[in-house]
Amino acid sequence: MTVSAHSDARSGISVARLAERGADLLRQEDPDLHAILDRENRRQARSLVMVASSSVVDPSVLACLASPVVNVTAEGYPGRRYHAGCAQVDEIEQLAIDRARRLFGAEYANVQPHSASVANELALSALLRPGDVILGMDLHQGGHLTHGSRASFSGQYFQAHGYGLDEHGRIDIGAVRALARRTRPRLIICGATAYSRTVDFAAFRSVADEVGALLLADISHVAGLVVAGLHPNPVDHAHITTTCTHKQLFGPRGGLVLLGRDATTPVPGGHGSTLAEAMQRSVFPFFQGAPAVNVIAAKARAFDRCATTEFRDLAARIVDDARALADAFARFGYRVVSGGTDNHIVLLDLTDTGLSGLVAQNALESVGILVNKNHVPGDRRPASVTSGLRLGTNTLAVRGAGPVDMPTCARLADRVLRAVQPRGDRDFHLDAGTAEQVSADVAALCERWPLPRYPADDLACTTPAWPS
């Protein structure tokens, strides 16, 4: 333990020098790659990002990702590694685990999953056998690929049924209950990727208990609101909770598994293993090998930042921004799915506008406004085209934009969507006047809202941030 205590103040400087050295070497030896990465920095600083899954990691999180701790092979868990040289790595992983548990009030945390999709994969495989029945939110209604879509392992290895939204664009728990009674799933998955309303985890648990199913809550999209107390916490309602760490936790790309009061519950048919033991084994050695320790360090750093009052304020701004954004779009005549939002997501139904989601997304991107096309209830277009847009306020809020700024953001998008002339579902024409004016307004806004704590010279843009 004392080994790390000997590293003195100079080590902090050497980390900074390493990053500088690396950037110098990259510039000298690989100018092509360096130029691309450089352009990407500028694109991020100069785009109005309203992608719902977007986030901005803090420079201190980036420093963890770039740490030489990445050189360490560390199969196993703290105190039980299969390799030597893991003293610091053990401390790092334990810190990440402790912080995650404290943040979510969890009994158990596993910080090794490489992504949320992988976290779902290993949760499903810890609990189920191939062919078991699962119930998840339909992909086209707002669910995630890993919740039972035929395009993913979850719909191929398991017999998946999907629930959806009612005519008001909300989850109808009565319909979920009826479907569960009929299909008798072994596992129910709740949580979504494109759903703007609060998920009632307690109600889902009562359905699961009634039909003898386990409950998995995937909070990838709303984890930050859960931390801030602005969305119910599923950790003690679900048997297993999963999340990614790179959306609303503003951390590195990665996954996290949490267990609450059911951590010591035996896995049905699991030969006496508890859920915690089954999860531990499912991550390593069943699915993954050595963990990405630099990413775990970055997770620990992000969790620490999420525990601050500043983060609570940010989460509150994210929700306030989303409400203001939804209101603004509604006032400009757009159909907001479910009539509004409880979280950071605003779903627009473009069916009546004559624009496909794809045309809208591409037209907006051409002026530096980033959103993503998304299926809306009753959508007849394929997933690659769709009839809707999904917007989110994580990045706007972290860059300092508040509710009073949302009408401006909505108006910029509206100017483009009004002016764009679709040529079918994929191509479009946008007049040069509108494109130039809106691009200039977007650039001005981005200058007003720099990436937080990033060096300001990233904004000094000499080349266009996005292709015209």
Ligand SMILES: *Cc1c(COP(=O)(O)O)cnc(C)c1O
């Ligand atoms: C984004 C998302 C995931 C996937 O996360 P990755 O880490 O990119 O695999 C899983 N579940 C939900 C609900 C998501 O929104």
